[in-house]
Amino acid sequence: MFKKTHIASAIVLAFTCQLSYAQDEVTNTPPDSTDDIEVIQVSGIRGSLNKALDEKRASVQIVDAIVAEDIGKFPDNNVVEALQRVSGVQTTGRGGGEVSSVSIRGLSDVHTTVNGRDIFTGSGRDVSLQDIPASLLSGVTVYKTRSARQVERGIAGSIDIKTQRPFNFDGKKVVLAARGIYSDQPDKVDPNLSMLLSNRWDVDGAGEFGALVNVSYSKTHYRDDTLAAGAALPYFTNQPATGFRPYSPIPRTLGAPGNETSVWQSLENGLPTTPGSALDVNGQSAEYLLGRDAVFGNSFSGERKRPAITASFQWAPNDTLELTAEGFYTGYRNESQNSLWHAFSYNDNVGIETPVTYDDTNVIKQRQTLSADGFVSGDATSQKTDTYLYALGAKWQASDYLTINSELVYQKSDYESDFLAMRFNRATFPTLNVDYNNGGGVPAVVYEDDPNTPVNEADMSAVANWNAADLYDNGDGNSGDSIAFTFDAEYLFGGTYIDKVSFGGRYEKRTAEAFTRTQNKYQPTSLTNFMSQLVEAGVSDDGSGLIYQVDDYFDGRANVFNNFIAADGGYLLDNVDAVRAVYGFNKEDKYKTFDIEEDSYALYSTMNFYLFENISGEVGARYVKYNQDMKFQSLLSKNPAQYDQTVESESINKLLPSLSLNWNITEDIVGRVAYTETLRMPNYADLSSVARYEDPITKAQEYGTGSTGNPNLQATESKNYDLSLEWYFADTSSLYASYFKREIDGLVISSRRNVVREGDDGETRPYVVSFPGNASDGELSGLELGLVYFPENLPAVLDGLGMQASYTNLDSSQDTPDFDSLGNIIGYTETSMTGVSDESVSVVGIYERESFDMRLSYLWRSAFYSGTTDATFANPLQIWNRPEQSLDFQVSYDVSEELTVTFDATNLLDDKYQTYYGEGNENLFNAGSSIFSRTFALGARYSF
Numbered sequence: 001m002f003k004k005t006h007i008a009s010a011i012v013l014a015f016t017c018q019l020s021y022a023q024d025e026v027t028n029t030p031p032d033s034t035d036d037i038e039v040i041q042v043s044g045i046r047g048s049l050n051k052a053l054d055e056k057r058a059s060v061q062i063v064d065a066i067v068a069e070d071i072g073k074f075p076d077n078n079v080v081e082a083l084q085r086v087s088g089v090q091t092t093g094r095g096g097g098e099v100s101s102v103s104i105r106g107l108s109d110v111h112t113t114v115n116g117r118d119i120f121t122g123s124g125r126d127v128s129l130q131d132i133p134a135s136l137l138s139g140v141t142v143y144k145t146r147s148a149r150q151v152e153r154g155i156a157g158s159i160d161i162k163t164q165r166p167f168n169f170d171g172k173k174v175v176l177a178a179r180g181i182y183s184d185q186p187d188k189v190d191p192n193l194s195m196l197l198s199n200r201w202d203v204d205g206a207g208e209f210g211a212l213v214n215v216s217y218s219k220t221h222y223r224d225d226t227l228a229a230g231a232a233l234p235y236f237t238n239q240p241a242t243g244f245r246p247y248s249p250i251p252r253t254l255g256a257p258g259n260e261t262s263v264w265q266s267l268e269n270g271l272p273t274t275p276g277s278a279l280d281v282n283g284q285s286a287e288y289l290l291g292r293d294a295v296f297g298n299s300f301s302g303e304r305k306r307p308a309i310t311a312s313f314q315w316a317p318n319d320t321l322e323l324t325a326e327g328f329y330t331g332y333r334n335e336s337q338n339s340l341w342h343a344f345s346y347n348d349n350v351g352i353e354t355p356v357t358y359d360d361t362n363v364i365k366q367r368q369t370l371s372a373d374g375f376v377s378g379d380a381t382s383q384k385t386d387t388y389l390y391a392l393g394a395k396w397q398a399s400d401y402l403t404i405n406s407e408l409v410y411q412k413s414d415y416e417s418d419f420l421a422m423r424f425n426r427a428t429f430p431t432l433n434v435d436y437n438n439g440g441g442v443p444a445v446v447y448e449d450d451p452n453t454p455v456n457e458a459d460m461s462a463v464a465n466w467n468a469a470d471l472y473d474n475g476d477g478n479s480g481d482s483i484a485f486t487f488d489a490e491y492l493f494g495g496t497y498i499d500k501v502s503f504g505g506r507y508e509k510r511t512a513e514a515f516t517r518t519q520n521k522y523q524p525t526s527l528t529n530f531m532s533q534l535v536e537a538g539v540s541d542d543g544s545g546l547i548y549q550v551d552d553y554f555d556g557r558a559n560v561f562n563n564f565i566a567a568d569g570g571y572l573l574d575n576v577d578a579v580r581a582v583y584g585f586n587k588e589d590k591y592k593t594f595d596i597e598e599d600s601y602a603l604y605s606t607m608n609f610y611l612f613e614n615i616s617g618e619v620g621a622r623y624v625k626y627n628q629d630m631k632f633q634s635l636l637s638k639n640p641a642q643y644d645q646t647v648e649s650e651s652i653n654k655l656l657p658s659l660s661l662n663w664n665i666t667e668d669i670v671g672r673v674a675y676t677e678t679l680r681m682p683n684y685a686d687l688s689s690v691a692r693y694e695d696p697i698t699k700a701q702e703y704g705t706g707s708t709g710n711p712n713l714q715a716t717e718s719k720n721y722d723l724s725l726e727w728y729f730a731d732t733s734s735l736y737a738s739y740f741k742r743e744i745d746g747l748v749i750s751s752r753r754n755v756v757r758e759g760d761d762g763e764t765r766p767y768v769v770s771f772p773g774n775a776s777d778g779e780l781s782g783l784e785l786g787l788v789y790f791p792e793n794l795p796a797v798l799d800g801l802g803m804q805a806s807y808t809n810l811d812s813s814q815d816t817p818d819f820d821s822l823g824n825i826i827g828y829t830e831t832s833m834t835g836v837s838d839e840s841v842s843v844v845g846i847y848e849r850e851s852f853d854m855r856l857s858y859l860w861r862s863a864f865y866s867g868t869t870d871a872t873f874a875n876p877l878q879i880w881n882r883p884e885q886s887l888d889f890q891v892s893y894d895v896s897e898e899l900t901v902t903f904d905a906t907n908l909l910d911d912k913y914q915t916y917y918g919e920g921n922e923n924l925f926n927a928g929s930s931i932f933s934r935t936f937a938l939g940a941r942y943s944f
Helices: 006-015 044-058 079-083 527-537 569-574 576-583
Strands: 063-067 089-092 101-104 110-114 137-143 157-163 173-183 188-202 208-229 232-236 278-281 284-292 294-318 321-344 364-369 374-397 402-426 431-435 444-448 466-492 498-526 547-550 564-567 591-612 615-637 642-664 669-680 692-694 704-707 716-730 733-758 764-789 801-819 825-831 839-848 852-861 864-868 878-881 884-894 899-906 912-917 926-931 935-943
Touching: 044 063, 044 137, 044 716, 044 733, 044 801, 044 839, 044 852, 079 089, 079 101, 079 137, 079 157, 101 110, 101 157, 173 208, 284 364, 321 547, 321 564, 321 569, 374 466, 374 569, 402 564, 402 569, 402 576, 466 527, 466 576, 498 527, 498 576, 527 576, 564 569, 569 576, 591 642, 733 801
Parallel strands: 110 157, 374 564, 704 764
Antiparallel strands: 063 137, 089 101, 137 157, 173 188, 173 935, 188 208, 208 294, 208 926, 232 284, 278 284, 294 321, 321 374, 364 431, 374 402, 402 466, 431 444, 466 498, 498 591, 547 564, 591 615, 615 642, 642 669, 669 716, 692 704, 716 733, 733 764, 764 801, 801 825, 801 839, 839 852, 852 884, 864 878, 878 912, 884 899, 899 935, 912 926
């Protein structure tokens, strides 16, 4: 397809495996330029790892890659799961039947491209990676350093997802794949289906044409159960300050709103836990106990569907020109039921039995609450996302020395969500016994029945124990679109010192907007009466469909009730008109909360050079500019509709240099050094100045909460230093180590301020309003070690045995502000960065024979800081995750050259995933415990 010259052949030989970059991706190696190159085709797991090592070795940047062993044979459900085995990549969020979030070297700000093109979901800046099925992939490349040619966003790094194209194949290709996946918590079997059709043809007098269509569909039932102890706050002992009751909560402030004085505040690592610790209450020194005001839990279940399709058309009319037209679609449909229960382990009006504390602390371990209050809630969420991307590109070899790439890309993504929830309040008030940590960080929750009453108050599934209460009828949506044009040129010098120069630019016009609606109402009545009202309003049954019962709660793995009831969210949605009629609601339309237009410009130039025969590199610079016009709108009143509108604008421009040096120390050892600068642009939703407020949930809370955005957010900037050493000691084996450091300025974290306002309940109180701000700087450094090893000269029965392993050690810190109860910064606490584990390990054992292969994958990561909880009362404020581990297994057998059958299993260890409050407090201040599904799948793949 491309004209062959001696210079071009030399370049191909030198860079035959070199990675394509995000903006000038070379998608196909022309057949006529590789006539003199011996191509060794290796299949299976070893073959895929060998291709990934070739990609890593030949790259100018520091990268890691995963390559499909065969078409449609990624042994994972989505991109995030596939990335678990890449060194330096950490994944979290196994809930909902899938792994959902990814970080590179501990940082979650990952820039994502598909075939080198930016892609996003809704009004976000990034795509939901779990929406991209693994069956569409040909490979994934993780860039840990960045060239000036690549889009500048993503402090953590960049992930480029490669889909199949017709010129990837010699001719016709058909692949059909199907898997049945069993999940043990919902006890369901779900389908995962994919199909690939591809062909290429010689067109008389018009070169060669290729077409490919790849379709995927998956359905997943899921169920996650969680049991949690609430955050701690200070309580009086049995000797309270004057005017207060024993064991009652100590007020956060004293005095009238707007003129109050602070008694205590929520701190990152909490108040002192030494016995006898005291607070100043009206001039009196009052000892305190740290106790939880609630225990709670939920069972989250649902059904998720994901259709996806890619279509690719390539035409090479002659040896110097190649045209590509592509379309990419991902969809997301989710219907979920969240059944939540909440028990107040403190009651204002009834005396409490003497609590039991942990030894040598003032922290309450066990407590009995008489006439305990509580509620349950059934929440239904219906979500829908559609993302479309269309691209038209051309690659032109203008001369033996000059190659030009250009592409026009249009993208649109829409997300919408409807939420309907109903709360049942306690109608009877039993005695509640709680052990906040009954062992292993899991609470025990036991209700007592009063034998003198006709109803069993301890029965969480008895309708008589509950009253109908609140209805929450809300909806949200957001959308974004983009049109982008890129131009990239590369000129080959082939000189002694200068190898090639690249230059180009990118323009993108991006829009993002969001919508919302909300109406809530408290209308108490008995459940039986409410069901009668539903019948009168026109539901098709006797109203009993309102009741949803959760059985086998927490899988019998805690001392807690086995079942409970809540409102059936699906029933509420199916009968929404009748439900609204009972509450006196009308259907409301969503209104726009923000509308943002952003124009971004980028110009870059890079030069690839040789210092000596064995030392080469790339130096470059990228200039970027973002202009933002922002409109925000908040609803002041509904009847008639009145809005508060504001207009803001912002401009950000940066010059970002980059330098990479590669030293071929020997034929088998490569050293690399890199310095780059990257940035993170603020999320569009974080720019919105619209504020939302919520009244207190628990009786011990004095403050409401609120949240808003910050239109003055600036870009977060990072200076990145990388050093790596790679030893390729065999054809399919390597050992490598990397040291890196990130100096980050302007981290966006949650800041707080106080606002006094009238709540929805008519009471005037202070609200702690959180908002994003560039209020922190941070530093991350670490070491990565990786090994791919297939021993040679093993006995025949062990031939094909190998392993892939990685270890990452991270050290992170950031300055996090502490706020007093009035919202003032009173100091800074040095914390770890969010989501960063100090250590993580991945080990994959591999055994591969001619007709079958298998792998056993183990992942582990140490405890990590995951953010903060309710700033109105929590002590400690920080939330940490306990260490996490997982074990997955996959085996495939080739029945014939065309047919392969597979079996795989995930989450075999079936661990609890747990959180706690405050660093090092996993037992003293345990928080939540969650159990997720194990999956077992049988599949078949037929290709020809």
